Amino acid sequence: MGRMRVLVAEDHQVLARAIATGLRRQSIAVDVAASGDEAERMCLLTDYDVLVLDRDLPVMTGDEVCRKLRELVDPPRILMLTSAGSLEDKVYGLERLGADDYLAKPFDFAELVARIRTLGRRVPKAPADVLRHAGLTLDRTRREVTVRGRAVELTPKEFAVLRRLMEAGGDAVPHDELVRTVWDEHLDPRTSAVRATISRLRGKLGDPHLILADAGHGYRLCG
Structure with a gap:
């Protein structure tokens, strides 16, 4: 914790x-x-x-x-x-x-x-269906994302990456963990898939600095 x-x-x-x-x-x-x-x-x-x-x-x-x-x-x-x-x-x-x-x-x-x-x-609270971070809102049940009230359309992979980053609450999520949890264990960890997905997410969310590459640790949300 x-x-x-x-x-x-x-x-x-x-x-x-x-x-x-x-x-x-x-x-x-x-x-x-x-x-x-x-x-x-x-x-x-x-x-x-x-x-x-x-x-x-x-x-x-x-x-x-x-x-x-x-x-x-x-x-x-x-x-x-x-x-x-x-x-x-x-x-x-x-x-x-x-x-x-x-x-x-x-x-x-x-x-x-x-x-x-x-x-x-106290006993940890059950995971919320709705996650919030720095103006971002992600509804895990409805699979909806908004940025300060503006709806954002994401692909399943983009949604899954953003969800994992928001669940981490600002802590770094290792590259290998994103590969394992969003794609599968058979994907080559050297692939550019994660980097490409992060790049698209930054564009759709409208803030290139919202998702940071934490050298040696992975990616994390800032703000």
């Missing part, structure tokens, strides 16, 4: 920066959102393991964000932060909003890290 990735949605800049810095020191990858609408948008574009979500966010409240994300096929684990720490607030956050955990402010940073790690260690 790769490094855990967390989104911190907190409009208090000093607190958000402190949380992010502390988590990075724990070898956790962190992004920060300062408003509810930004947090929702980032979660639609990136597959976060855990969302640390303040309830009192501007533009869209944390409660609204939580409700909207729960409609996704594969939402992140949600740890709600709030200044209201009563039992009623906790029950509301966990049962009515669908949060996975609830932490009242002020909190001890060590406890925050422990709760995040616990959420990240």
